[in-house]
Amino acid sequence: xxxxxxxxxVGVVLSVPLVVRWATWPESRRHDLHASAVAxxxxxxxxxxxxxxxxxxxxxxxxxxxxxxxxxxxxxDPIAGGSGPIxxxxxxxxxxxxxxxxxxxxxxxxAAATSAEFRERLQHLHPSLPEELPxxxxxxxxxxxxxxxxxxxxxxxxxxxRNTPALFxxxxxDEIPDEAIIAGERRQRLKWGLATHDVEHAPVGRALRLPxxxxxxxxxxxxxxxxxxxxxxxxxxxxxxxxxxQAQPVSLAKADxxxxxxxxxxxxxxxxxxxxxxxxxxxxxxxxxAIERGQAQAGKKLFHTLGCADCHTPDLGxxxxxxxxxxxxxxxxELRGGGGYDDPPLPxxxxxxxxxxxxxxxxxWRTPPxxxxxxxxxxxxxxxAETLHEAILLHDGQGKAAxxxxxxxxxxxxxxxxxxxxxxxxxx
Amino acid sequence: MxxxxxxxxxxxxxxxxxxxxxxxxxxxxxxxxAIPQPQPTHRGVDELxxxxxRPIRRTELHxxxxxxxxxxxxxxHxxxxxxxxxxxSGGESRTQQAKLSVxxxxxSAVPPSTGRSGTPFGGRRRSNARTALTIPPDDIRxxxxxxxxxxxxxxxxxxxxxTVSFGFSLGTLPLLVGLGVLLGAAGGAWLRLLPxxxxxxxxxxxxxxxxxxxxxxxxxxxxxxxxxxxxxxxxAARVGGTGAGGARLGFDAAFTALAxxxxxxxxxxxxPAGVAALYWxxxxxxxxxxxxxxxxxxxxxxxxxxxxxxxxxxxxRLLDATPAxxxxxxWRLGRTGVIVTLAVSAVVSACAATTFxxxxxxxxDDPAGYxxxxxxxxxxxxxxxxxxxxxxxxxxxTARDSRRGAESGxxxxxxxxxxxxxxxxxxxxxxx
Numbered sequence: 068x069x070x071x072x073x074x075x076x077v078g079v080v081l082s083v084p085l086v087v088r089w090a091t092w093p094e095s096r097r098h099d100l101h102a103s104a105v106a107x108x109x110x111x112x113x114x115x116x117x118x119x120x121x122x123x124x125x126x127x128x129x130x131x132x133x134x135x136x137x138x139x140x141x142x143x144d145p146i147a148g149g150s151g152p153i154x155x156x157x158x159x160x161x162x163x164x165x166x167x168x169x170x171x172x173x174x175x176x177x178a179a180a181t182s183a184e185f186r187e188r189l190q191h192l193h194p195s196l197p198e199e200l201p202x203x204x205x206x207x208x209x210x211x212x213x214x215x216x217x218x219x220x221x222x223x224x225x226x227x228x229r230n231t232p233a234l235f236x237x238x239x240x241d242e243i244p245d246e247a248i249i250a251g252e253r254r255q256r257l258k259w260g261l262a263t264h265d266v267e268h269a270p271v272g273r274a275l276r277l278p279x280x281x282x283x284x285x286x287x288x289x290x291x292x293x294x295x296x297x298x299x300x301x302x303x304x305x306x307x308x309x310x311x312x313q314a315q316p317v318s319l320a321k322a323d324x325x326x327x328x329x330x331x332x333x334x335x336x337x338x339x340x341x342x343x344x345x346x347x348x349x350x351x352x353x354x355x356x357a358i359e360r361g362q363a364q365a366g367k368k369l370f371h372t373l374g375c376a377d378c379h380t381p382d383l384g385x386x387x388x389x390x391x392x393x394x395x396x397x398x399x400x401e402l403r404g405g406g407g408y409d410d411p412p413l414p415x416x417x418x419x420x421x422x423x424x425x426x427x428x429x430x431x432w433r434t435p436p437x438x439x440x441x442x443x444x445x446x447x448x449x450x451x452a453e454t455l456h457e458a459i460l461l462h463d464g465q466g467k468a469a470x471x472x473x474x475x476x477x478x479x480x481x482x483x484x485x486x487x488x489x490x491x492x493x494x495x
Numbered sequence: 496m497x498x499x500x501x502x503x504x505x506x507x508x509x510x511x512x513x514x515x516x517x518x519x520x521x522x523x524x525x526x527x528x529a530i531p532q533p534q535p536t537h538r539g540v541d542e543l544x545x546x547x548x549r550p551i552r553r554t555e556l557h558x559x560x561x562x563x564x565x566x567x568x569x570x571x572h573x574x575x576x577x578x579x580x581x582x583x584s585g586g587e588s589r590t591q592q593a594k595l596s597v598x599x600x601x602x603s604a605v606p607p608s609t610g611r612s613g614t615p616f617g618g619r620r621r622s623n624a625r626t627a628l629t630i631p632p633d634d635i636r637x638x639x640x641x642x643x644x645x646x647x648x649x650x651x652x653x654x655x656x657x658t659v660s661f662g663f664s665l666g667t668l669p670l671l672v673g674l675g676v677l678l679g680a681a682g683g684a685w686l687r688l689l690p691x692x693x694x695x696x697x698x699x700x701x702x703x704x705x706x707x708x709x710x711x712x713x714x715x716x717x718x719x720x721x722x723x724x725x726x727x728x729x730x731a732a733r734v735g736g737t738g739a740g741g742a743r744l745g746f747d748a749a750f751t752a753l754a755x756x757x758x759x760x761x762x763x764x765x766x767p768a769g770v771a772a773l774y775w776x777x778x779x780x781x782x783x784x785x786x787x788x789x790x791x792x793x794x795x796x797x798x799x800x801x802x803x804x805x806x807x808x809x810x811x812r813l814l815d816a817t818p819a820x821x822x823x824x825x826w827r828l829g830r831t832g833v834i835v836t837l838a839v840s841a842v843v844s845a846c847a848a849t850t851f852x853x854x855x856x857x858x859x860d861d862p863a864g865y866x867x868x869x870x871x872x873x874x875x876x877x878x879x880x881x882x883x884x885x886x887x888x889x890x891x892x893t894a895r896d897s898r899r900g901a902e903s904g905x906x907x908x909x910x911x912x913x914x915x916x917x918x919x920x921x922x923x924x925x926x927x
Contacts, residue, residue: 084787093779246779253776260689261854269690269858276780374694468694475696 108342151231227404247384272394366487399463675873731887
């Protein structure tokens with residue numbers, strides 16, 4: 068066999084992996100929207116659900132436990148599909164087993180029920196807890212989402228609240244490839260001296276890998292990998308509408324209740340998803356006034372120099388103006404909050420389990436996209452910050468360095484940065 | 496007519512006849528080199544032309560010490576003896592190649608030379624010539640700087656050279672291990688300080704002196720590791736007296752070696768390595784297929800790098816490591832080259848994985864991370880140097896075989912092309 072033939076054979080053998088990889092490269096996440104599906108989905112999104120609703124002939128309709136009677140009841144600011152106010156917060160819990168061989172529990176303490184026998188109370192989680200969450204203390208008006216300092220949780224129990232996120236541009240987020248999110252994770256690790264995601268002195272995030280290999284991107288914990296999954300989980304947990312993607316929640320008060328069937332069909336879920344995907348992306352509105360425009364431009368530079376852009380990455384996976392890396396970042400003990408409403412629940416990390424395969428840590432939060440941030444108050448996961456200024460100052464953990472730099476800025480520079488953030492508006 | 500001679504580092508030098516007997520500085524290694532007297536072109540011609548016996552210059556007279564005093568202690572380095580000298584002196588060439596340190600007496604105190612013994616050059620005429628040169632003129636440029644600075648500079652250089660040479664005399668392996676440990680410690684500290692430095696309001700270089708110092712220490716350690724590896728490689732790859740095996744180990748040599756390694760990387764391997772890095776960034780979680788593809792990119796890059804380093808050290812010039820020569824050399828190295836490349840790739844992969852793991856521990860302020868990183872760098876440096884030695888020996892062997900083949904070919908075919916590399920690998924296109 069001549070040298071040329073051998074070389075050719077080697078070339079063929081070496082090119083096989085490339086060809087196979089090219090052939091098996093993940094297909095695009097893009098999908099088309101049909102106007103009819105969007106219109107039907109809008110009706111479902113705005114629909115006021117009732118027990119035994121006519122739109123859910125196979126199931127029991129709304130409930131038996133729920134947080135709202137329609138999607139738009141929470142996603143309403145400034146328009147349908149937007150964020151929700153503080154009074155639309157959801158209370159989540161996690162019960163870590165204090166005794167071995169006891170399963171971990173997590174879920175939602177629902178605010179309402181179709182009947183008194185299903186009504187959920189905090190005492191269902193632990194006898195020492197009050198019946199309901201205490202109201203915010205008046206001296207902490209800006210910390211509306213926080214629990215009062217006097218409210219001490221029993222050992223092994225975490226309660227947290229979630230503010231309603233806006234759904235603008237959700238389709239673009241859904242279409243970002245997993246590889247782009249993982250690339251951001253690797254870039255951050257390389258940039259910050261190979262630091263890992265479990266430290267707080269460097270803004271190194273991590274992509275949440277789900278058990279099926281997909282990367283989470285929706286939800287405050289980044290626990291949902293697709294818009295369709297996010298919609299189905301919300302329908303089940305917030306409205307009690309069981310669907311093919313997720314069953315309706317079992318009431319803490321009456322665990323033996325079984326729904327007669329699914330409340331939503333797959334087609335209805337797809338229609339709601341299509342409507343959410345059709346929501347326009349937020350826009351950056353440049354002020355027409357020269358002074359305001361100059362301030363906003365200076366603020367945009369400050370946004371980068373202060374290090375805000377380390378996590379709130381302006382562009383990701385071909386989506387411009389997202390201002391998020393969609394990674395989980397440790398935000399410090401002050402912003403601690405566990406729990407979630409995944410079914411089955413994500414495996415939560417134990418204190419000595421910090422592997423990438425574990426679920427989100429209580430202090431980990433997905434970087435929220437900043438587009439439309441000017442119109443989607445309140446801020447942070449539980450809406451404890453009423454203004455952007457407060458939200459920045461409340462950054463802790465991996466965001467503390469940037470917050471400290473913002474704090475040390477002269478007031479006029481702080482105003483410039485806020486002027487830039489105020490250009491990020493919801494679609495009109 | 497110019498005098499041609501060679502420095503101990505292998506650099507070929509030329510000087511005018513009028514400079515014979517004076518000291519010059521090697522442009523590559525910086526060592527002082529004595530310019531030899533012109534050698535007779537025919538056996539039996541023992542006298543030098545009268546024109547070479549030059550008068551002592553006025554500047555030299557100024558620095559002549561009083562009679563009887565030791566003028567200056569200086570060092571002479573090996574000069575390849577001329578063929579005639581080897582023939583005349585029999586087995587003295589090895590002695591002549593040794594590094595000598597001689598006390599040069601003042602002109603008036605020079606006794607009549609009685610032979611070659613005790614001098615690096617030998618010969619009565621040469622002794623007289625040395626009388627004329629004897630006082631190596633101090634560098635005129637140095638006279639412009641303060642004396643104390645010159646003294647400090649010289650002593651510091653001597654101290655560094657002595658320290659490194661002393662360490663090297665104990666053996667390359669312990670030195671490499673020590674440098675690897677230092678590199679790991681400095682690198683670990685630098686990685687730990689990097690986040691704070693990057694987030695510092697006044698820029699990373701003003702963050703803390705420790706950050707800058709650890710960075711510089713890491714570069715210096717990496718440079719010395721490169722220099723030592725070069726030394727190992729050059730010693731193994733030396734063919735026919737060429738090679739840079741005697742390279743000095745000062746700061747400049749360390750930085751030069753590091754620059755050589757970086758240059759060899761940028762001259763070719765940077766392309767596939769860059770593609771591999773981009774692929775790693777963009778391919779998501781690594782599956783087996785992704786690892787195979789990255790190996791297909793990285794292993795040739797590492798192989799190219801190693802061969803380019805070998806050529807650079809054998810020839811003494813980075814520019815000699817052209818893609819064509821690298822390909823030819825890699826082809827000639829054959830199985831040995833492939834095995835060494837795979838082994839170095841495995842070492843690099845293991846070191847990279849260990850570094851990632853160690854960095855995670857370091858950022859969690861776990862001292863085990865430093866230990867792990869030091870073990871990785873020390874092990875990687877020594878393993879790579881050992882594998883480079885294997886590669887260098889294979890290189891020398893193939894070059895020797897090629898030369899023999901070329902010589903036998905030239906006897907049978909007068910039209911055969913000469914080898915392009917007298918110290919390395921001949922062209923593939925030669926008649927075989």
